[in-house]
Amino acid sequence: MDIESKLPGVGTTVFTVMSALATEHGAVNLGQGFPDFSCDPQLQALLAEAVAAGHNQYAPMAGVAALREAVADKTARLYGRSYDAGREVTVTAGATQAIMAAVLAVVRPGDEVIVLEPTYDSYVPSILLAGGTPVYVPLDHRRGYAPDWERVRAAITPRTRLLMLNFPHNPSGYCLSAADLQALEDVVRDTGVLVLSDEVYEHIVFDGKPHQSLARSAELAARSFVVSSFGKTFHITGWKVGTCCAPAPLTTELRRVHQFMVFAVNTPAQHALARFLAEPAHYGRLPAFYQAKRDLFVAGLQRTRLRPLACPGTYFVLADYSAVSTEPEADFAQRLVREFGVAAIPIAGLYAQPFENRIVRFCFAKRDDTLRAALERLSRV
Ligand code: PMP
Ligand code: GLN
Numbered sequence: 171m172d173i174e175s176k177l178p179g180v181g182t183t184v185f186t187v188m189s190a191l192a193t194e195h196g197a198v199n200l201g202q203g204f205p206d207f208s209c210d211p212q213l214q215a216l217l218a219e220a221v222a223a224g225h226n227q228y229a230p231m232a233g234v235a236a237l238r239e240a241v242a243d244k245t246a247r248l249y250g251r252s253y254d255a256g257r258e259v260t261v262t263a264g265a266t267q268a269i270m271a272a273v274l275a276v277v278r279p280g281d282e283v284i285v286l287e288p289t290y291d292s293y294v295p296s297i298l299l300a301g302g303t304p305v306y307v308p309l310d311h312r313r314g315y316a317p318d319w320e321r322v323r324a325a326i327t328p329r330t331r332l333l334m335l336n337f338p339h340n341p342s343g344y345c346l347s348a349a350d351l352q353a354l355e356d357v358v359r360d361t362g363v364l365v366l367s368d369e370v371y372e373h374i375v376f377d378g379k380p381h382q383s384l385a386r387s388a389e390l391a392a393r394s395f396v397v398s399s400f401g402k403t404f405h406i407t408g409w410k411v412g413t414c415c416a417p418a419p420l421t422t423e424l425r426r427v428h429q430f431m432v433f434a435v436n437t438p439a440q441h442a443l444a445r446f447l448a449e450p451a452h453y454g455r456l457p458a459f460y461q462a463k464r465d466l467f468v469a470g471l472q473r474t475r476l477r478p479l480a481c482p483g484t485y486f487v488l489a490d491y492s493a494v495s496t497e498p499e500a501d502f503a504q505r506l507v508r509e510f511g512v513a514a515i516p517i518a519g520l521y522a523q524p525f526e527n528r529i530v531r532f533c534f535a536k537r538d539d540t541l542r543a544a545l546e547r548l549s550r551v
Contacts, residue, residue: 177298183291184519188503192513198544201503201513203340203486205535209405210452216442229437231429233261233413236444241413244447245396251385257418260425261440263432264410265370265399268424270296271431272366272395272414273332275423277302281331286317288341288520290368293334302331306522314480315342319353326357332364338371338381338483341517341531345375345483346382355389364420365394370402370412373456375483376464385415392417395424400443402485403453405535409439460485460534463541467534470545485535488517492528494551503530510551512544 188201199206208214232238238255246252253259262268269292277283279301285293287308297304307325309315322333335354337346346354358365367384375381384390395416401407414424446452464481471478476489495502499516507513514530534541 177295180295184515185291188507188513188515191504191507195507195511197507197511197513198540198547199513200532200534200536200544201515203533203535204401204407205405205485206540207405207537210446213404213406213442213446213452216445217438220438220441223441225438225441227437229261229434229440231434232256232425233259233435234437234440234444237261237440237447240444240447241415244450244453245383245385245415247450248381249383249385251383251388251391251415253385253415254418258415258421260414260416260421260428261435262397262412262414262428263435264401265368265397265412266292267410267428267432268395268397268412268414269293269334269366269368270299271427272397272416272420272424273297273302273334274300274431275427276364276420277331280329282327282329283332283334284322284325284330284363285334286322286336286339287522287525288315288517289334289522290336290340291520294522303329304522305330308521308525309339309342309344311342311527314482315339315344317344317346317350319350319357322354323357326361326363330361330363332366333358334366334368335384336368336370338369338375340371340484341486341515341520342479342488343481343484343486345379348382351382351384351387351390354384355387358393359389363393365390367394367396369396370399371484372398373403373453374460374485376457376461377482379482381483393420395420400447403456404443404446409436411435411439411443463534463536463538466538467532467541467545470541471532471548474545474548475551476548479529486531486533488529488531489514490527490529491551496528498524498526499528499530502528506530506551510547512547
């Protein structure tokens with residue numbers, strides 16, 4: 171059958187490809203971002219309790235009220251912004267669905283949407299399905315992948331509908347500073363540009379720094395969808411539960427799409443998460459937990475011929491392999507699996523025009539013994 175694809179440029183994601191290759195070769199999988207350890211037994215028990223208590227039918231379209239309230243409370247406590255749990259917080263099927271729903275809700279054919287490169291892989295397909303045009307602005311890889319706000323400003327035209335941001339940034343780990351938030355306020359002020367802020371790594375910021383959520387700024391929050399995901403925070407990427415906080419007019423539009431994409435999200439998981447989230451220690455200990463893993467892995471990488479870049483947040487670290495090879499990133503990553511038994515993600519493909527900089531991404535959301543096994547193999551590279 172001759173079907174004209176709506177997404178002709180889209181293949182299988184690099185994360186899926188590298189995970190399959192890792193399995194095929196019995197490699198240590200530091201490619202796709204997911205923990206290889208279990209979630210908290212208390213959260214497991216809460217899920218079982220929710221099922222036993224009969225929370226097994228459709229949840230309310232916008233999400234279980236207790237979970238929306240817990241998210242609103244947390245956002246007020248951490249970022250000083252009070253979202254109305256009834257009208258401004260929505261529970262989604264992971265961040266991926268929140269992003270797709272938000273983009274479909276506000277982007278019309280012909281609209282321009284600014285994305286920063288390297289770009290998380292789901293953004294551009296979301297824009298294309300909405301009929302929008304992605305406009306690419308590179309992050310400054312010479313400054314730890316910091317955004318160049320003047321380049322963002324220069325990319326804004328009368329057709330710009332949405333600016334998509336992701337900080338802490340996957341794959342670079344760059345975290346916004348307070349000065350970045352101010353610069354961003356300045357860039358979008360007096361424009362009609364909406365913002366989608368993907369903050370799935372909000373609780374994985376290191377070295378004692380606070381996460382600079384866009385929710386902290388009244389000016390930015392008033393025009394933003396702020397998206398997060400419990401997958402990253404509670405080691406449950408397979409549960410696929412996320413959230414979107416946005417002012418009521420934006421949330422109304424988001425929900426118009428959301429209710430016909432999924433209608434509602436997994437009910438028992440929402441009940442379990444509402445109870446688990448109410449205890450701040452459950453996410454408060456995350457920075458120290460992952461910082462110890464970062465330090466273990468980065469110290470190990472420093473003893474190899476790979477050069478780790480700075481990692482201020484997320485559970486990914488970039489490594490420069492230019493001392494080892496001049497191969498393109500995808501070839502090097504394939505060889506790393508086949509010859510050395512470690513999977514990583516080439517990041518050149520996260521740019522519209524593949525940008526070869528001899529860098530691969532490692533995920534350190536792994537047990538310490540997994541990280542040590544990977545380092546042992548990487549020491550032979
Ligand atoms: N955005 C970013 C930046 C991510 O890294 C991920 C997942 N790794 C997602 C969105 C998707 O999150 P979820 O699994 O909750 O859909
Ligand atoms: N976001 C995860 C990563 O960056 C992967 C999620 C996926 O495979 N879609 O590795």
